[in-house]
Amino acid sequence: MPTVLRAFDDKNEGYKEGKVSNTRFGSFPHSTLIGQKWGSQIAASKVDTGSRGRKPTKRKAEELDASTGADDDSASTKTPVAASSGFLHLMYPTPESWTLSLPHRTQVVYTPDYSYILHRLRARPGSTVIEAGAGSGSFTHASVRAVFNGYPGEKPATKKQRLGKVCSYEFHEQRAGRVREEITEHGLDGLVEVTHRDVYEDGFLLGDPQTGRSPKASAIFLDLPAPWLALKHLVRHPASGGESPLDPNSTAYICTFSPCLEQAEKTIRMMRKLSWLNISMVEVQHNRIEVKRERIGLDCDGIRGATVFPKTVDEAATKLREDDARAKRFRLGRSADEETSAKEEASSLKEPAGPLYSVGRLVHRSENELKTHTSYLVFAILPRDWTEEDEQRCRQKYPSDKADNNDRIPAGKSRKQMKREFKELRLKEAADEKAKAQQPAEETSEA
Amino acid sequence: MHSFIPPNQFVAIKLPSDQTRIVKLVPDSLVQLGKYGSFPANQIIGRPFYFTFEIQDTAEKDGYKLRVVSATELHAETLIEEAEADGEGEDQPEGSEIPMRTNRQIVDDASTQTLTLQEIEELKKEAGGAGKEIIAKILESHTALDQKTAFSLAKYTLRKRQKYLKRFTVVPLDVSTLANFMLAEKDATRTMELRDEHIGLLGCFGNVHYGGDSHNEESTTDGLPTTKPNGRYYVVDETGGLVVAAMAERMGILYPRDEEEDEDDGEEEEATDSNEQNPTGEDSNAEAQGATSTSKRKRPQAMSASGNTITVVHASSQPNLSLLKYFGYDINTPDENHPLHTHLKTVTWLQMLDPAVDPILSNRPAEIPPAELAALKGSKRSAYHFKRNRWERIKKVVEEARAGSFDGLVVATLLEPASVLKNLVPLLSGSASVAVYSPTVESLVVLMDKYSTTRRTAFINNKRDLEAQSTSGQTDIDLSSLYEEFELDPTLLLPPTLHRSRVRAWQVLPGRTHPLMTGRGGAEGYLFHGVRVIPTTANVQAAGTFRKKRKLEQQTSTPTPTTDQDVEMAS
Numbered sequence A: 001m002p003t004v005l006r007a008f009d010d011k012n013e014g015y016k017e018g019k020v021s022n023t024r025f026g027s028f029p030h031s032t033l034i035g036q037k038w039g040s041q042i043a044a045s046k047v048d049t050g051s052r053g054r055k056p057t058k059r060k061a062e063e064l065d066a067s068t069g070a071d072d073d074s075a076s077t078k079t080p081v082a083a084s085s086g087f088l089h090l091m092y093p094t095p096e097s098w099t100l101s102l103p104h105r106t107q108v109v110y111t112p113d114y115s116y117i118l119h120r121l122r123a124r125p126g127s128t129v130i131e132a133g134a135g136s137g138s139f140t141h142a143s144v145r146a147v148f149n150g151y152p153g154e155k156p157a158t159k160k161q162r163l164g165k166v167c168s169y170e171f172h173e174q175r176a177g178r179v180r181e182e183i184t185e186h187g188l189d190g191l192v193e194v195t196h197r198d199v200y201e202d203g204f205l206l207g208d209p210q211t212g213r214s215p216k217a218s219a220i221f222l223d224l225p226a227p228w229l230a231l232k233h234l235v236r237h238p239a240s241g242g243e244s245p246l247d248p249n250s251t252a253y254i255c256t257f258s259p260c261l262e263q264a265e266k267t268i269r270m271m272r273k274l275s276w277l278n279i280s281m282v283e284v285q286h287n288r289i290e291v292k293r294e295r296i297g298l299d300c301d302g303i304r305g306a307t308v309f310p311k312t313v314d315e316a317a318t319k320l321r322e323d324d325a326r327a328k329r330f331r332l333g334r335s336a337d338e339e340t341s342a343k344e345e346a347s348s349l350k351e352p353a354g355p356l357y358s359v360g361r362l363v364h365r366s367e368n369e370l371k372t373h374t375s376y377l378v379f380a381i382l383p384r385d386w387t388e389e390d391e392q393r394c395r396q397k398y399p400s401d402k403a404d405n406n407d408r409i410p411a412g413k414s415r416k417q418m419k420r421e422f423k424e425l426r427l428k429e430a431a432d433e434k435a436k437a438q439q440p441a442e443e444t445s446e447a
Numbered sequence B: 001m002h003s004f005i006p007p008n009q010f011v012a013i014k015l016p017s018d019q020t021r022i023v024k025l026v027p028d029s030l031v032q033l034g035k036y037g038s039f040p041a042n043q044i045i046g047r048p049f050y051f052t053f054e055i056q057d058t059a060e061k062d063g064y065k066l067r068v069v070s071a072t073e074l075h076a077e078t079l080i081e082e083a084e085a086d087g088e089g090e091d092q093p094e095g096s097e098i099p100m101r102t103n104r105q106i107v108d109d110a111s112t113q114t115l116t117l118q119e120i121e122e123l124k125k126e127a128g129g130a131g132k133e134i135i136a137k138i139l140e141s142h143t144a145l146d147q148k149t150a151f152s153l154a155k156y157t158l159r160k161r162q163k164y165l166k167r168f169t170v171v172p173l174d175v176s177t178l179a180n181f182m183l184a185e186k187d188a189t190r191t192m193e194l195r196d197e198h199i200g201l202l203g204c205f206g207n208v209h210y211g212g213d214s215h216n217e218e219s220t221t222d223g224l225p226t227t228k229p230n231g232r233y234y235v236v237d238e239t240g241g242l243v244v245a246a247m248a249e250r251m252g253i254l255y256p257r258d259e260e261e262d263e264d265d266g267e268e269e270e271a272t273d274s275n276e277q278n279p280t281g282e283d284s285n286a287e288a289q290g291a292t293s294t295s296k297r298k299r300p301q302a303m304s305a306s307g308n309t310i311t312v313v314h315a316s317s318q319p320n321l322s323l324l325k326y327f328g329y330d331i332n333t334p335d336e337n338h339p340l341h342t343h344l345k346t347v348t349w350l351q352m353l354d355p356a357v358d359p360i361l362s363n364r365p366a367e368i369p370p371a372e373l374a375a376l377k378g379s380k381r382s383a384y385h386f387k388r389n390r391w392e393r394i395k396k397v398v399e400e401a402r403a404g405s406f407d408g409l410v411v412a413t414l415l416e417p418a419s420v421l422k423n424l425v426p427l428l429s430g431s432a433s434v435a436v437y438s439p440t441v442e443s444l445v446v447l448m449d450k451y452s453t454t455r456r457t458a459f460i461n462n463k464r465d466l467e468a469q470s471t472s473g474q475t476d477i478d479l480s481s482l483y484e485e486f487e488l489d490p491t492l493l494l495p496p497t498l499h500r501s502r503v504r505a506w507q508v509l510p511g512r513t514h515p516l517m518t519g520r521g522g523a524e525g526y527l528f529h530g531v532r533v534i535p536t537t538a539n540v541q542a543a544g545t546f547r548k549k550r551k552l553e554q555q556t557s558t559p560t561p562t563t564d565q566d567v568e569m570a571s
Helices: A095-101 A111-120 A138-147 A173-185 A227-233 A261-273 A313-331 A338-348 A388-397 A405-432 A439-446 B076-091 B117-127 B132-141 B150-164 B175-185 B196-205 B242-251 B265-272 B277-288 B322-327 B339-343 B349-353 B370-375 B378-403 B417-427 B442-450 B453-469 B480-485 B538-556
Strands: A020-023 A026-029 A041-043 A075-078 A087-090 A128-132 A165-170 A192-196 A219-222 A252-258 A277-294 A361-366 A376-382 B010-014 B020-024 B030-032 B038-040 B052-055 B066-069 B167-172 B232-237 B309-314 B344-348 B406-412 B428-438 B493-507 B526-532
Touching: A095 A111, A095 A138, A095 B196, A111 A138, A111 A252, A111 A277, A111 A376, A111 B175, A111 B196, A111 B493, A128 A138, A138 A165, A138 A219, A165 A173, A173 A192, A227 A261, A252 A261, A261 A277, A261 A376, A261 B076, A277 B442, A361 B442, B010 B175, B010 B322, B020 B175, B038 B052, B175 B196, B175 B242, B175 B322, B196 B242, B196 B406, B196 B428, B196 B493, B196 B526, B232 B242, B232 B417, B242 B309, B242 B322, B242 B339, B242 B406, B309 B349, B309 B378, B339 B344, B344 B349, B344 B378, B349 B378, B349 B417, B378 B417, B406 B417, B417 B428, B417 B442, B428 B442, B442 B493, B442 B526, B453 B480
Parallel strands: A128 A165, A128 A219, A165 A192, A219 A252, B232 B309, B232 B406, B309 B344, B406 B428
Antiparallel strands: A020 A026, A041 A087, A075 A087, A252 A376, A277 A361, A277 A376, A277 B493, B010 B020, B010 B167, B030 B038, B052 B066, B052 B167, B428 B526, B493 B526
C-alpha cells in the first residue's frame, strides 16, 4: 500500500468564518490558516459536517506584493491512518504549484518546457510577452513571473522604464473567460491582458484587430495548432499596413510549441520565408528521478520492500551449506536436537547494521511513467528594423574609416595611461573623502 | 537589453565555422577574426544585433567594407530546395519513378576534387572576399558532384562554405550565449557544464524573480524590509559567476541600466562610457566645482540594497565571480552604476558560521573622533574611512545573511550539497524554494536520501523520545545527539524531488529532418528541488496515539514520489 500520496487542491483563504477546505486529509477551516506563516504545517480540524460549504467564491487573503505567482494557496497534505489527524502545509503560490494544480483545459506546458522557453525567449523583467493559445494558463503564470517588474500605476516611474506585461490570446471564448477570471483571482490584473481572438485571422493588436494598440512585444510564444498561419501578423511591416505587434526597438524572439513534426516543419518553412533568423528546433526531455534504498540480503527477512536473496556469492554458499547440513540432520532422523540448529540459524542471521533508514544500497531510477515527448519547440529571432537612414546616422557617428592599425597602438597606450590617471585620481579623491570610502579605494590602498 | 550593438561592451561574434568569439567593441579599434579577416569595430557599433555581415574586399569610398547579408540570402539554399520540392510534388504523381540517388557509386577519394590546394589558394587571392565564387568553383570542379545525394551535397557545400565564406553574426552576450560559449569553447567544467535547460529550471525551481523595487541604496541603514517576500536569495555558486548572472538576469539586475532604451539613439555617450572613464569624469567635475567634500555626489554604498538581492556565500576569502565581467561588472573594480554593485552581496562561510573569528569582522577599527580625524594626514584619513566603512558594510551584510528569512536558495557547488543545505535551509523563510544543481547525480542521490521519508520519520520519533525523556521543567532540550545521528533536519524540506532535463536539437530541412547526429556528452546535469516548511510542534504530539501503527507502515514504505508536489507522511 503506497503511503505516499498527493493532494493538490487550490485552497483559498477566505475572510468568511466558516469557510472550510476539505481534502482527503481532513478539513481545514480557513480561520486556522489565515495569519499563519507560509510553509507552516497545520493540523486538520474536526469540523461539524453540517457547516461545511464549498463556496465557489474564492478570495485571496493577502496582497502578495512582490510575489508574482498564482495565488493558489496550494496546500499539500498527507493523511495518517485516521482522518482526524491530518495536516497540510501552507505554501505560497508559485507558477510551479499552479501548473501542478490548475484545472486542465488543454495540454499543459510543464515546468521543464516553460523554464527553458522563457530562458531562450529572453523574457526578463520589463519584457512584453505575447502568448497565443492561453490554454490552461500554465505558461501565462510562469511568464508573468519572468517579466514582472512592478505593477502598473503603482508609483510614478522614476525613470523611463517599461513594465513587464503578458498579452494573452485565446480562441476559445470560454477558456479565455476562465483565464481572465483566474488572472483576476490571482491579483495579476494589469500584468496580463487576455484577449479573446482568432489570431490567425485577426492578428495580435490589442483592442480592435485593425486599429488597436500594438503590444510592442519582444517575446512571442505560440501554442497553436497552426502557428504558421499566425506568423504573417508577426512581421515588422504587416501587409495590411497596420501597426506591427512587435517592439520596433528590440529584437523579437519567438517560440512555437507543436507536438507534431509536420507542424514544426511547416512553421519553420514559413519562418524562413518571413526572414526569421537562427531558426532551431529542439525538444526537451525531462524526467524525474526516484531515489530509494535497495535492500537485498538473507538478513532482510521481515523487512518490507526488501528482497530476501543472497547478497554475495559467499552468502549464497553459506546458505547452501547450511541447507545441506540441515537436510543431513533431517535424514539422520532428527537426532540432533533442535537447540543447536536454532543456534546455528541465529548465528547466521546477523542483525541489520544501523538504523533502517541507512540500510541498503542507495539507488536512483527514472520515474515509472515518463513523458517521452511533449512538443517540438521551434525558436527563431527577428532582428529589429534597420533603415538606410539609421545606417547613415551610424556611419556618421562612428566613422568607419577611423580605425586603422596605427590607431590601435596608441589606443592601447592611452588605456593604460587612463588607468594610471584613474588610480591617481582615486587616491586623491579618497583622501578628500569624508563620508565613505569605496571598493575601488580598496584596490589602491591594498595595491 | 540592447537591440543594437553597444560600444565598449562585450558581444559574441559567431563565425561560419560555428565558433564564437567574445569581443569587447572599443570604438575606433580593429576587430580581428583570424582567417576570416578583420574589420573596424565602428562598422558594426550601433547596428542591430543578429545581423550577419560579410567582409568585402573592396571597401566603399568611406572605408566601409561590410555588407549585411539578408535573411533571404542566408536561407537561399533551403528556400530553393523547398520550392523545388513543391514543384516536384506537383509535377510528379506520388510514387513515380525518379531514379533515387544513392551513394553507391561514390568513390571516397581525394582525387575527385580536381582543384589542387595551390589552385584554391590562387583562387582565394583572385576572387578575394566573397568566398562564394571559390565555393562555386570548387563545387564545379568536383568530378563526382552529380553522384552525391542531396544530403551529402548539402553537407559538402556547408563544409566548403564554413571554410571560405567571410561572414559573421553579432549576437548579444547574455547568459544563454555565455553559457553555450563556456560549454562549447572554453573549459566546460569551469561552469560545471551548466546548460540552458538547467539555468531555466534552476531559476524556476528556485522561484527566482524580480523582488520589488528597492533603489533606496543610499538610505538603508538598518533597512530590513517590511514586505515579504522581497526577493532575497542565497546563492552558492562555483561556476565562476554564471549562476549569479543567470539569477541576476531573472531579477532584472544583470544589465547596466541604460537610459537609451526608450529614447532616441542619440544619447549613448553618457550611458556607455567605459567603466573606468565614468567615475573619473564625475570626480573631475566635482573637483572643478571646487566642492571637495561637502557637496560631493552621494554614491551608492556597495551591497546596500535591501531587497531583490543576491547573497553569495563563498568558500574562499574572495568569491570567484569572474564571468560577471562580461556583463560590465568586475568584482574587483566595481562600476558603481551597475545594479549589481548594490544588489550583490558576498559572505564567506566563515562569516556565516562563526563571524567572531573572521579576520575582518573581529578587527573592529577603533573609532577616531572627528576632531582628531581632521588633523590626520589625507592618506591616513582615507585609509581609516576605508577600513571603517568596509567593516560596517561587511558587518551589515553578514548580520543580514545570518538573520535569515531569505526567499530562496540556489546552489551549484563543489561542496557537498548536504552541508550547504544543512546550514542554509534553516535560515530560509517558510515556503521558500531550494534548487540545487549538480553535474553528476551521486551527490544529489545522497541528498535525497538525507530527506527520505524513513529518515524523516526516524528523526521525528527520536526527537519526540528525547523530548519525552527530558523533564517538563526543562525548556532547552539537548538535541545534540539527534544532530549527531542526522546531519540535517529532514523535516525542514518538502517534497524533495530530483530532476534531469536534456534538450535535443533537430535539423529541419526539406525531406531531411532528423535529430542532430552528434551532441555534447559529458555531465548529464541534475537538479534537486524542495520547499522549506515549518513543521508544527503541537500537532505532532496530538497525533501521537497513532504513532506505533504508523511507524510500522513507515518503515515499510519507500519514498516513491509521483509528482513535484508530493508530500510524504511525516508524522
